[in-house]
Amino acid sequence: MTSSLACIDLFAGCGGLSLGLKRAGFEVKLAVEKSPMAAETYFHNFIEPVRNKADWENFLRCSTVEQARRGLVVATLEQVLTSDELLEGLKAADIDLVAGGPPCQGFSLAGRRNPDDVRNTLPWQFLDFVERIAPKAVIIENVAGMRQDFRKYGAKSPFDELRAVLSSTGPGYAVQPMALNAMHFGVPQHRPRVFLVGLRRDLADAVGMQVTADTWFSDRDTPYDPQVPSRPELAPARTHFGDGSRKHLSVWEAISDLGDDGYLDKQPLSEFAREMRSLEPLLKRADGRLDKEARPRNHVLRSHSDLVTRRFEFYQFLRDFKIDTQLLSIPKKNGLSDKERRELIHRAIDGLEFPLVLHNGSILAGSKREFVRLVNRLATKKHSQRALSLNSPSPTVVSLPDDYVHPTVPRTLTVREMARFQSFPDAFEFRAKETTGGTKRRTEVPQYTQVGNAVPPKVAEAIGRHLADVIAAASVEGNGKASNAAVA
Template structure:
């Protein structure tokens, strides 16, 4: 097998995609990330550990020219600036790059957009493709949210995903491209996270290994599900999780909860707590000596908010929708029992109403009705998580999920566990931000929510590593025979 299979990660964020590729056996050539906040996390985990009091090395790195940053493994700059570094691009093309991967924002992508410089919606996707065209890697991986595959038929245009697929097929000497709709929970993550992905092989490589695309969207499923239609496409990753063994919230974070009794961790939690395989050998021992688990600062809330969270937990446990609080809002603002609040409570809720931490909320429907009126709200974006199911898709806003057993929202580390980040992967910068700063800052919660789940990247990376290694072996054999 070849000694080194290289990759470049564009729009790298904190490094979830890179982490999975590293675990699959790829070697980082360099990553590109424009946010200095997200890039600091990448630098800390893949380039050089930053001390608890900060480290001048990262500040020095930021001051370097793009070519020097690339030589150290991380370019902190917009991709457009990298495209201007013609010497770097020429060097990459001459040396050869095995994989260019990333998740460029693509929701507004249009084949016509390249001819319209005023169309800012798809600049970044075109920049990604321009980089691919300039470097001509053997393989390409593009990841994005599942919604981008939907057609905008009312506007008379095809989905961004389909147009991006067409563009990738024609870039450079052409690519054999497999479109996929894949879910992180099918590949070992404790999270229901559907994503679309395009995986492409350069035409000469695809011919070398006999690769073919199925011609239609492949949907991942559990490993023990009955094969569907054309079965597994050549470029698709192999699911490794059976339906009855899907990783759950309990598997991921029970050992981090105040209610944990100290019993043996789940195999998933043990892996998250102990995995350091991706860390350079020279620094593994120092990482192992770190103190308390990083990024696990439990958030504090007012008594009123904690009471609402306990109510969410109780309603979720009994299978009752939190929208029942809307009736309380109407009753409080309009008077009376609009919407039948009292009757609904009596019909739907079992009493006494006791929160997971033992706090008794109500012993009768009338007491519950008072709480509903007190806590009533029109907003229902928050939800209590279930111990026995995978987490819903982790987002960048920390207030969406309520802990299953404690009256609080989730920590950065708990969400990172759902995403399948090992505990030794530390997130840098401020935890969260708000207001207009959301447009420019990428704090820890956003870094986690925007990341590709490492286990998903690992599965795709393993398949590509097999294909690229087989291609290199065939070429080496052919060269030996020709000599």
């Protein structure tokens, strides 16, 4: 692997992909992000600490070319594509990698013939950028659902169509589709995502690299044979498994050292927590160090009413007794009599002995009648809330702060705790406001959304390290063949 590889991060968000690629030895020459809120986090961590609002607003007023000289353009990719000066400079820089996660769910080969279909524009812009720059390699990341075929409508999946178009974009690319789960790469989170990793055709041919049209799944790797013959050459090797010394990391390992008031004097720390609390040398920090006695940044507790706090305790009870969270929706079901609702609740808790005692020793309900009254009082139509389990990886981190309940405390998770599940180090500080609501969710990208939308740095690092080795080997082989041809 070499430390001189240059990359560009499109749709960069707060910078999870950039951080992982930097750790893998890439130099991020440029990041492009249209949201000023997410871009402020990126700028603050990678370019220069934002000390006051005026400094950030002054940067936003700079031209696209001026911003690019600093390493971050706060604009749409469409705007970047209109700057010939910027693109010519990037082309001349011999970029090794263009990476990003354009929203692709609506992508289709008919996209360019239907310019009014907004869902198609962003991946086409990504491909246009690749064609203009002709990097040695490409990474595209997206949600796992992108693989689903639209056979009902006679269409292939956006994933398959995008793979086909990328393979013939510009100089052409050998493209490997893969489905990677973050927990297989040292992230304490069950997070399946799909990736397209492409190597420029001239380099792939130089080393005889083969790719498959079939998607490679990271769960096919085994701890018993690290050199799985069936693993495609562009796919990174899995590092964490379900058991043994390389087991999946858990919620406990991720956040057990974080208390309501900050860092806990907990010994021994999990290896993961120790890593998260270490200073990250790749980040630009205002103070240059992490004070381990202080409250970690972005660890701000949300306020909850007594009723909501009680409901969160109830979710923890449901988890401990393995009862479906749908129990709290029974009183809200239409078309049922009170008697029918009561019978459904009794059926759900059949076999439990009263009083019901919570993990903290308090009594949830002393009798079935009291329990039914409590269910009616705490009833909600919200189906996604659940309490996390300490001994399992976190479920997929999302952009809303109230979907998951802390495993031991009746509250939602802080931005810092969510960031731990994504493998962001504590030195990484999220900017802008914490959350938003209503129609503002369509346009604003607050801290929780920044975390939820990010590529986990550890996943990006695993892909980046493997790809850096591939690029280096292919470049050496390609240069050797070119020299031999010149001599001949």
